Amino acid sequence: MRNVILLALLLFLTVFAYAQQQYSTTNTEAIKNFALANQSIDEHLYAEAIQQLQKAINADPNFVEAHAQLGDMMHLQKNNKGAVEEFKKVIAINPEFSRAVYLKAGDMEISEALYQDAIKHLQKYLTYVGITDQNRFYAQKLIKDCIFATEALQHPIAFKPINMGPNINTANDEYSPVSTADDKTIIYTRQIALNEDFYQSTKVNNEWQKAVYLSDKINTPNYNEGSESVSQDGKFLFFTGCNRPDGRGRCDIYVAQKKGDDWGRPFDLSPPVNTGGWESQPSISADGRTLYFVSNRKGGYGGYDIWKSTLGPKGWGEPENLGPNINTSFNEQSPFIHPDDSTLYFCSNGWPGMGNQDLFVSRLSKDGKWQIPKNLGYPINTNGDESGLSLTANGSYAFFSSNKLDGYGGFDIYTFELPLELRPRMVTYVKGFVSDAKTRQPLESAVEILALDDNRAVYQDYSSADRGDFLATIAAGKNYGLNISKPGYLFYSENFSLVGHTSGNPFNITVLLEPIEVGNKVILKNIFFDTNKYDLERESRAELQKLIEFLALNPTVHIEISGHTDNVGNDELNQKLSENRAKSVYNYLLSGKVDPARLVYKGYGKTQPIAPNITDEDRAKNRRTEFKITAK
CATH class of the missing domain: 1.25.40.10 (Tetratricopeptide repeat domain)
Known part of the structure; x- marks a missing residue:
């Protein structure tokens, strides 16, 4: 262009x-x-x-x-x-x-x-x-x-594209591939007789299955659907629809939500995202709260610019141009924000390149500004048009489409291993299933993941009502707390340390929520103390606030807060330490205006282990803080 x-x-x-x-x-x-x-x-x-x-x-x-x-x-x-x-x-x-x-x-x-x-x-x-x-x-x-x-x-870079095979590609054009965080589902566009529709393939035993028509709730016989972005858990699909009767401009951004095995009907995003102009090529962040897209609206630097809108309490906010470190007086298109939420891939004919459109990567600096983009290099880029790519969540492989390689006809979808210097930050994902501890029926529950260093929510959503499943990506380099809650049940907590994490191995958890009944317990896994001390660390605040919220939502519930240790060291000192730690939690709840008549605290020392005191890992399990329902 x-x-x-x-x-x-x-x-x-x-x-x-x-x-x-x-x-x-x-x-x-x-x-x-x-x-x-x-x-x-x-x-x-x-x-x-x-x-x-x-x-x-x-x-x-x-x-x-x-x-x-x-x-x-x-x-x-x-x-x-x-x-x-x-x-x-x-x-x-x-x-x-x-x-x-x-x-x-x-x-x-x-x-x-x-x-x-x-x-x-x-x-x-x-x-x-x-x-x-x-x-x-x-x-x-x-x-x-x-x-x-x-x-x-x-100075060519390593580039060995692999055709994704006949279960994905046909004699028609296939392009715009995106995958879910677990790399188990891929959604892409197929054009048949000038009509663009979405198709989907799932991976079974590491093999992509025959692609199927996505849904007649989304695909239409009279309008084109394309340039899509799927949320990391595969439950939301953002896409471009042009000239549709419910549209606001020539091309608008739509979103649809997964409903069981099918999809709900898509709806047009309201202003200020969509306007009477041209909005297209959405890319949704891992937490689902920042939408990157392309528009030729006023206030840009050139023809097509990349913008972003943030989801707030009242809906999508006023779009913000990504600025001159991304956009030029020419055209920037096809944004793909990686699940690390700090690495952006896009195409441009404005930054120095091989000619026409090239692919670039820009990284978000600590001060919140995008860095000058880096050209992905030759032969990923050529003297022709490179129109966009997407990545797997682990950042190791990229997907793209081309009609220049030996394929099955027209544009085919390919994958290749991305050179190390072009990869995003390491991320992994948490995949869980939530169900009732007694009935084993799936539960729709609130799921929240917090970065413990600043108690900032990096993921907030619900497990699905039909399966009780959720999936969230989290970036390496931090400690995270996971909280799952549902009215009528005790909440669940877990923590993950990704400091120094160097692999993309996921965390798979099965969560059994206990109903609020006398005698049921919760281990507070995001309560932290220094060794042999009982002063609460700052990272404990989010968990304690969750406990305060639980007591506020259940005003008749009374609890016992208990501290526990392993069997290492003096029994008397362990008993005293466990009691002081329980008291620290008790005092924090009092500072949160919890009625003291609803609370008691007690230290049990080493007397109630939940694992053998043999290995370091098991002893760590025994060093814990719990609360138990004493009345409801």
């Missing part, structure tokens, strides 16, 4: 000039066919114009105006190789015929990976006086592309 407006203007000026000036030939046959070609161009009969221009050149091979016009027509018909040949003939016949031909030649030569020739012609163009600031900027930008591409060709 290289500066179409500029080239269209140049083409118009060329046609106008050729029609008005004294020609470089006196050959009547050449002039007659050139005039016929101009008439055909006016009537948009470009194939006929090309034939007439070729006849003019056959009559006089040095007819420079005909070569220039034919070069324009070749480019218009996407024959860039032919356009380059004609522009070079113009320069060879008359180097001073038109300064514009040097800019056109350089532009087309980049499309054909003729970078050194392009540099020579672009530098020649810049020697002319009186060129516009816009054209000077564009020529300088193209030279930067040539310099980058020349260097990239000399």
Whole structure:
């Protein structure tokens, strides 16, 4: 999508000039066919114009105006190789015929990976006086592309694309693949007879199964569905719908929610996300609260820019442009935010690249600003158009589509291992199932994951009502607390340390929620103390607040808070330590306005182990804080 407006203007000026000036030939046959070609161009009969221009050149091979016009027509018909040949003939016949031909030649030569020739012609163009600031900027930008591409060709990166096979790809076009965090489901677009619909494949025994039509609740026979993003748990699908009767603009962003084995009907996101303009290509963050998308709305830096909107208590907030470290005066499209929520992949024809659209990655710095993007390099990027890619949650593999490789026909979906320097931060996922401890029936429960260093929620959602399942991605480098709650039940807590985590191995848990009954207990796994101390650490606050909320929601419940130790050390000291730790929790609850008549605390020392005191891991289990229902 290289500066179409500029080239269209140049083409118009060329046609106008050729029609008005004294020609470089006196050959009547050449002039007659050139005039016929101009008439055909006016009537948009470009194939006929090309034939007439070729006849003019056959009559006089040095007819420079005909070569220039034919070069324009070749480019218009996407024959860039032919356009380059004609522009070079113009320069060879008359180097001073038109300064514009040097800019056109350089532009087309980049499309054909003729970078050194392009540099020579672009530098020649810049020697002319009186060129516009816009054209000077564009020529300088193209030279930067040539310099980058020349260097990239000399330092190729590892790239071994693998076709995803006949269960995914067909003789039709397949593209825009996205996968869930557990890499068990892939959703993509298939185009059949100009109609775009979504298809889905699931992985069984490490093999992708035959893709199936996603849903007639989402796919339509009369409108195209594409450019999708699936939430990490596979329960929400954001996608682009164009010219639909319920739309607000030419293209809008829609969202649909999974309902059992099918999907609910999608709805159009309300303003300020969708407008009367063009909104497309959504990408949803791992926590489901930040939506990245592409728009040509006012306030941007160029044609298409990447924006984001954050979900708040009143819905999606006013979109924010990602700024000049991402967006340029050209086009940025196809954003993909990785589940680490700090690595963004996108395509652009504004940043230095191999030509046309290239793929880039930008990382979010600690101050919350996007860094200058890095080109993914050659041969991931080429002199053609690279339109976008997505990654697996572990960041090791990428998906993309191409019609340039040996496939099954048209665009096929491929995967490749991403070089280490281009990968996002390490993430893993928590996959759980919540059910009633007595009946084993699945429960729809509130699930919250907190970063314990600042008690910030990184995931808030509900387990599904039909299966009781949930899935959340979390980034390495922090400690996390997990809380699961449902009215009428005791809450559940767990913690995960991903400090120094170097693998993508998931956490799989089965949670049995106990009903609120006298005698039932909860281990408070996110209550922390220093060794042999009883002062509560700051990371304990989120768990304690959860306990305060539980008591507020259940005002008749009374509890005993108990402290426990392992069998290491002096029994008397262990008894005292366990009692003081329980008292610390008791005092915190009192500071939270909990009625003291509802609370008691007690230390049990080593007397109530829940695991043998043999290994370090089992002894850690015995060092715990609990609460028990004493009345309801």
